[in-house]
Amino acid sequence: MPELPVTRDRHAGLPVQGEQRLEKTKTMTDTTQASAGSVERKKPGTFEALRYRNYRLYWFGNAVSFIGDWLDQIALNWLVISTTGDPIMLGLVNLGRGLPIMLFTMFGGVVADRVDRRTMLICTQVLAMLVAIGLACTVAFFNASIWIILLLATCRGLIVAFNMPARNSLIYQLVPREAMASAVSLNSVTLNLAKVIGPLASAAIIASLGVTACFIANAVSFTVVMGMLMMIDLPPQDRSRRKAESMLQSLSAGFSYMKHEPVLLMLVAVALAPTFFCQPYLQFLSVFSAQVFDTGATGFGVMTALAASGSICGGLLAARVQRNVRRGSMMLVFMGCFALALILFAAAPNFHVAIPLLFAAGAMQIAYNSSNDTILQLTVDDAYRGRVLSLLFMTRGLMPVGTATMALIAAMIGPRLALGLMSSVVLVFAVVLWIWMPRLRKLRV
Numbered sequence: 001m002p003e004l005p006v007t008r009d010r011h012a013g014l015p016v017q018g019e020q021r022l023e024k025t026k027t028m029t030d031t032t033q034a035s036a037g038s039v040e041r042k043k044p045g046t047f048e049a050l051r052y053r054n055y056r057l058y059w060f061g062n063a064v065s066f067i068g069d070w071l072d073q074i075a076l077n078w079l080v081i082s083t084t085g086d087p088i089m090l091g092l093v094n095l096g097r098g099l100p101i102m103l104f105t106m107f108g109g110v111v112a113d114r115v116d117r118r119t120m121l122i123c124t125q126v127l128a129m130l131v132a133i134g135l136a137c138t139v140a141f142f143n144a145s146i147w148i149i150l151l152l153a154t155c156r157g158l159i160v161a162f163n164m165p166a167r168n169s170l171i172y173q174l175v176p177r178e179a180m181a182s183a184v185s186l187n188s189v190t191l192n193l194a195k196v197i198g199p200l201a202s203a204a205i206i207a208s209l210g211v212t213a214c215f216i217a218n219a220v221s222f223t224v225v226m227g228m229l230m231m232i233d234l235p236p237q238d239r240s241r242r243k244a245e246s247m248l249q250s251l252s253a254g255f256s257y258m259k260h261e262p263v264l265l266m267l268v269a270v271a272l273a274p275t276f277f278c279q280p281y282l283q284f285l286s287v288f289s290a291q292v293f294d295t296g297a298t299g300f301g302v303m304t305a306l307a308a309s310g311s312i313c314g315g316l317l318a319a320r321v322q323r324n325v326r327r328g329s330m331m332l333v334f335m336g337c338f339a340l341a342l343i344l345f346a347a348a349p350n351f352h353v354a355i356p357l358l359f360a361a362g363a364m365q366i367a368y369n370s371s372n373d374t375i376l377q378l379t380v381d382d383a384y385r386g387r388v389l390s391l392l393f394m395t396r397g398l399m400p401v402g403t404a405t406m407a408l409i410a411a412m413i414g415p416r417l418a419l420g421l422m423s424s425v426v427l428v429f430a431v432v433l434w435i436w437m438p439r440l441r442k443l444r445v
Contacts, residue, residue, distance in 0.1 A: 030107035046319040054174040054232045061228030062167070063190045065125075065395060068221030070198020071205070072132060075214030076153060078206060083144045093146075093153045100157035101164075101393060108162035109390025111167075113383060117166045117173070122229050124163040129222035131156045136215035136314030165357045165390040172377050172385060173234055181327070182376055185319030186371040192311040264379060264388060265442050266433065271392050272337060272370050273429050274365070277422040280344055281361065281405035282307060287415045293351040303358055310362025317363060318370035327375050328443030329434075334368035336430035342423040346416045375443060 019102045049055045076097075080090045102385035112120060113304070133151050138148050144426035168187075175183045205213050258264055289300035314334075322328055373392070402422075410418035434441055 019175050034117045035128070041328045044183060046316055047186065048179045048319075049186055052175050052179065054234070055171075055183055057228045057232050058170065058174055059186060059190065061225040062192065064188060064192050064224045064228075066194030066196045066415050067201065068218040068225075070194055071202045071214045071221075072135075072156070072218045074199050074202035075206060075211045075218075076149070077201075078148070079144060080149065082211075084146055089146055093150055096154040097157040097160075098156060103162045104158060104161040105165060105390045105393045106254075106387065107247065107252060109165040109387035110191065110254065111248055112166040112169050112386025112390075113254075113360070114250065117170045117386070118229055118232060120166040120287040121163065121170065122226055124159050124166070125222045125229070126158065127227050128159050128163070129219050131176060131223065132215050132219035136212050136219065139212045139215065140415075149385075159322065161393075164393045165386040167425065168373075168389050168392075169385040169412065172382065174232070177378060181370075181374045182319045184374045185315045185379060187313035188318070188366050188370045188373075189312050192308055192315065196305070196308050197363075212391050246380075251387070254384055257381070257384045258388065258391075259285050261379075263440060263443065266437060267372060267376050267379070268388075268391050270331065270335060270433070271276050271376075273368075274338060274426050275399055276402040276423045278339055278342055280406045281345075281419055281424075284406060284410075284415060284419060285358075287410070288354075292415055293354065295351050299351060302355070306355060307362035310364075311366040313359075314356045314363030314366035315370055318367040318374075321367075326369055326442055326444045327378075328440050331368055331375060331443060332430050333370055333372035334364050336434075338364035338368050338428055339423045339425075339427035339430065343420050343427065346420040346423065379443075380443060 043370050050059065057157050062082060076093065077090060080093050084090075104176050135149070140151065142148060171187065172180070224286055258268070282304075285303045286300050289295050289303060293299055295302075318330075318334070338361060341357050341364055345354050345357040345361055348357055376388065376392070377385075406418050406422055409421065413421075
């Protein structure tokens with residue numbers, strides 16, 4: 001009887017004969033199909049983005065950078081108030097930091113869409129490090145001249161206006177689409193952890209080593225960030241066509257692109273409205289502590305810590321929940337719950353009832369922010385990513401305006417009604433979008 005032909009199984013690399021070959025092939029096919037089914041059912045985890053080396057490097061660099069930013073901010077505010085004792089000068093210095101972000105962040109987005117984003121980040125990190133060194137030298141050798149401090153603070157704000165669009169638009173190049181929700185949410189969690197760690201660290205450093213040490217520590221943090229950025233492995237991107245455009249042409253093209261994308265316009269509106277109407281609640285916690293619940297500085301510290309803790313949980317929640325449902329619907333739910341939690345907080349009869357509501361507000365705030373950012377990252381064309389995301393950073397200027405508006409209303413009708421009224425606007429906005437913008441509600445990206 002002739003010997004059956006011997007073949008080699010391409011999966012296992014082993015010789016198989018006759019019926020054995022057919023049986024093994026069938027078994028392997030069934031196994032492969034079962035494995036494919038299990039892979040298809042598997043959803044990206046909350047920490048999915050950390051599986052990717054590029055994002056791990058980016059995430060660690062961001063964590064160091066965020067903490068360094070808080071060291072710089074707390075130390076700068078303390079330096080101004082301790083040397084001048086003038087709240088007006090404190091406001092002027094913070095205006096110097098914030099105004100360039102409002103005025104130039106769109107131009108930062110244009111540049112981020114025209115050049116290599118990692119190179120742009122490294123350049124801005126070098127400039128920011130020089131500013132931090134300049135602040136340290138000013139304190140150590142020039143008697144902390146307030147005008148030099150104001151100049152350096154303004155320079156830092158200008159650098160941030162170009163750094164942030166590049167920093168956030170780079171995320172899309174580091175992870176696949178299915179890990180974007182995890183990447184954005186972990187970034188939000190890191191930012192909020194830094195809000196807790198940074199001020200505590202700066203207070204300890206100022207108390208033990210002085211304010212100059214904070215600026216030096218911040219300068220050192222930039223070397224860590226630059227090291228992480230240089231270790232990231234990214235393919236080169238062709239931006240020659242966009243370089244041929246002028247800055248104004250690129251800016252105009254960005255607005256034209258937004259004009260013809262109604263979903264993107266609504267996503268930007270979803271980012272802007274709560275920033276103006278709801279997010280000033282953080283600045284109003286001191287008012288609620290002193291005038292509403294009468295808990296003093298201790299209660300103020302507890303409320304601030306709880307809001308920050310809720311923010312961390314909200315970021316993790318957003319990363320997990322967005323795996324299984326339409327992201328658009330969850331974004332609107334989170335935004336509505338954020339406003340509702342603040343309305344209930346404003347109506348809370350006592351401090352103990354207010355505490356869990358404040359935690360919920362902090363969680364829902366970051367959950368909606370992360371959802372909004374994730375959808376934008378997945379929806380926008382990469383050629384316009386920097387310009388579209390830069391619009392979100394212009395919202396930083398809306399919060400002080402919103403705070404002033406809430407303060408004016410509170411002076412007329414009280415802090416409870418002021419917060420409740422402004423939060424109600426966002427709740428109504430979320431309901432209106434849910435009913436009349438089904439395209440946004442059903443968005444699945």
